[in-house]
Amino acid sequence: EAGVTQFPSHSVIEKGQTVTLRCDPISGHDNLYWYRRVMGKEIKFLLHFVKESKQDESGMPNNRFLAERTGGTYSTLKVQPAELEDSGVYFCASSPRLAGAPEQYFGPGTRLTVT
Amino acid sequence: GQQLNQSPQSMFIQEGEDVSMNCTSSSIFNTWLWYKQDPGEGPVLLIALYKAGELTSNGRLTAQFGITRKDSFLNISASIPSDVGIYFCAGLYTGTASKLTFGTGTRLQVML
Numbered sequence: 001e002a003g004v005t006q007f008p009s010h011s012v013i014e015k016g017q018t019v020t021l022r023c024d025p026i027s028g029h030d031n032l033y034w035y036r037r038v039m040g041k042e043i044k045f046l047l048h049f050v051k052e053s054k055q056d057e058s059g060m061p062n063n064r065f066l067a068e069r070t071g072g073t074y075s076t077l078k079v080q081p082a083e084l085e086d087s088g089v090y091f092c093a094s095s096p097r098l099a100g101a102p103e104q105y106f107g108p109g110t111r112l113t114v115t
Numbered sequence: 116g117q118q119l120n121q122s123p124q125s126m127f128i129q130e131g132e133d134v135s136m137n138c139t140s141s142s143i144f145n146t147w148l149w150y151k152q153d154p155g156e157g158p159v160l161l162i163a164l165y166k167a168g169e170l171t172s173n174g175r176l177t178a179q180f181g182i183t184r185k186d187s188f189l190n191i192s193a194s195i196p197s198d199v200g201i202y203f204c205a206g207l208y209t210g211t212a213s214k215l216t217f218g219t220g221t222r223l224q225v226m227l
Contacts (some may be wrong), residue, residue: 047213106157
């Protein structure tokens with residue numbers, strides 16, 4: 001079974017540019033999460049999809065971040081316009097929609113560098 | 116918001132030694148998860164704990180869910196070089212719509 005995949009693995013952009021990150025969850029997993037780790041800090045929650053619906057977006061930093069999951073399969077996270085403080089590693093995770101199965105499985109992450 | 120204090124921040128140990136790390140929280144969790152992250156990879160789930168007092172093992176790893184539900188411990192016995200990496204605890208409270216709260220991580224380095 002394929003794990004969570006993310007694209008690209010690295011992205012270097014200039015301040016003010018736009019970047020779109022993609023996540024493909026484990027097949028059949030209804031729950032999809034985005035997290036971010038800024039250098040030296042803990043991994044922080046950004047948002048949670050259940051299928052195509054946003055269940056919780058309380059961790060989104062501001063309105064420069066837009067996440068979508070059209071069709072309930074893969075998800076994209078767009079940052080527009082990017083700022084220096086957006087640099088970090090963006091992780092996607094997924095979990096099945098089963099009661100009592102809270103484990104989340106993470107992708108390898110996208111390392112974003114804004115210069 | 117909820118915060119997890121993870122300690123130690125880093126450890127430099129001899130191969131064959133046992134390792135202990137822990138996480139404490141200012142609030143309770145229903146589930147504790149322990150992850151390991153290798154360089155360039157995402158966190159990989161090691162152990163999941165579902166109720167207070169639970170003690171669970173996965174090979175050389177043993178983790179416990181604290182009785183107060185505000186802490187958890189991870190022990191690694193007889194460490195080997197491939198144990199090198201960053202270990203994260205994560206707490207989940209079902210009232211927060213399944214979002215994980217992570218600790219700051221423990222960086223483990225093993226000397227041969």
